[in-house]
Amino acid sequence: MEKNNLNNNIPKELFVPLVRKEDTSDKISAPSRTFFQDAKRTLLGNKPAVFSMILILFIIIMSIVGPWMNDFGSDEQDLKRAKMPPRVPVLENVSWLGMDGTLSGKFQGKDVQQATAKANARFDNKEEFIDIKVLNKGDGTRNSAEVEATYRIYEAKDMKDTYFWFGSDALGRDQWTRLWEGTRVSLIIAFVAAVLDLVIGVSYGGISAFYGGRVDNVMQRIAEILVGIPNLVIILLMMLVLKPGIISIVIALSITGWIGMSRIVRGEVLKLKNQEFVLASRTLGTSNGTIIRKHLVPNISGIIIINTMFSVPGAIFFEAFLSFIGLGIVPPDASLGSLIDLGFDNLRLYPYMLVFPAIVISVLMIAFNIVGDGLRDAFDPKMHK
Known part of the structure; x- marks a missing residue:
């Protein structure tokens, strides 16, 4: 009885009927986004990755304009100004x-x-x-x-009005100019090798997995033979056939570098090729090439981009290693590896010859890996909010 009296004492004005409108009940309040828009938002929200991309862009720009910022040529030698x-x-x-x-x-x-x-x-x-x-x-x-x-x-040396921003080497060549020209060479080698890995690896792995059966068995046996050959042996063979330089290094990196990408692509295609949307395309008479190009590759584009980004620092390091041991870029041409090799020989007396190229290659390696981690998070649906 007391409960009924309490309800009777509540003013009726407090009760508002709920009106359901058919035109607004199913309305989506937020704009819909595609997968790539979600990935872009996640990547741009990753501050370390964004900062790393800015650093990479800055180094790329400096590798282009840096050698033109002073009056010294990269091959301009003068022993009077050596080791400044x-x-x-x-x-x-x-x-x-x-x-x-x-x-x-x-x-x-x-x-x-x-x-x-x-x-x-x-x-x-x-x-x-x-x-x-x-x-x-x-x-x-x-x-x-x-x-x-x-x-x-x-x-x-009566050079009060002369400035070597990064010093000079044992032959009097300006280290600033040679550093950015060497960075340009290393980046060219890395990007060309990464693109070749991308093209060859995606094509090889996609075809192997899509056709399967005997085609897959033969192609994978070939890949296993190639991956069993050490890279250093391939480099030595390239040195016998070709002159040491950019072309021989790129070829050596490309001979076996694509195998990792092909295996990743093969595994992804094996998971996707029997799904409903692929079977529906086959039923409609779509050609195999179109299915690979328009259906399978776009669905594995995230993992392709990520692995391509991770392959760039690997190529930079491999080029630096080859040049450091004398199998890469040959003087007077410069690369980060050859500059580090020259700086290592003068480390105790002239440490600046090693410090600057070491800083650049370290920043590149770290920045590319951070961007790769950011892309991996961006293309992971579980990371999207």
């Missing part, structure tokens, strides 16, 4: 950046005089251009005294 340290306008006033155009080192001796003599001998005995700072006066015993010497080499 980095010197950059404005930044030369900030000594701790290492861009002030000086060479420095610490020298030890039984006393300050002996340590200073070693410093002078190291820097061509040009005492008027060498600043000595005593770190330890010593006690007369062996190597107890220590001094720090700073050599103003640009002044010593």
Whole structure:
């Protein structure tokens, strides 16, 4: 009874009838998006991947315009200016950046005089251009005294108005120009090898899986034979047939590099070729080529893009490795690997010759891998919100 009285005391104005409108009941409030639109949104929301793409784009642009930003040619040699340290306008006033155009080192001796003599001998005995700072006066015993010497080499060689932004190498060639030209060569090799891997791998794996049976058995046995041949052996054979350079490296990378892509594509096509939409296309009389091109490849495009992106840093590293061991780009041509090899030989005395190409190749490797991870997340439907 009390419950009924409570309900009777509620004002009727609080009750509003629900009106169902047929034209709005099934209306979708948010705009529909395709799979690729979802992937794009996920990728652009990945800040590390976006930043990495900006870095890659910046390095690509610099590899094109960088060599034209100063007046030095990549093959312009002058032993007078050999092994000059980095010197950059404005930044030369900030000594701790290492861009002030000086060479420095610490020298030890039984006393300050002996340590200073070693410093002078190291820097061509040009005492008027060498600043000595005593770190330890010593006690007369062996190597107890220590001094720090700073050599103003640009002044010593009467090159006060000359700037080598990344220094110069042992033949006096500008490292800035050679670095970006070498980066361009490495990127060309990597992208061409990646495209060839993409074309050959997708075609080979798709045809093998789609036709199956005896065709698949024969094609996979051929792939197994090729993958069993070490890449280094192929490179050595290419060196005998072709001259060392971009063409021989690209061919060597392409001979076996596509096999990984073909296996991935084969596995995806084997899963898709018996699904309903493929069977319906066959029933309608669609040709095999059209089914592969318009139905199967678009459905595996995500995994293709991801693996292509991961193959680029692998090709960059492989080229650098070959050039480092002397089987890649041959001087006077430059690549990141050949520059790192030259810098490694001068690491103790002129570390800047190694630092800059090592930074560029490290940034490229990390950036491409981060972008690859971002693409993998973007093309994974489980990651979409």
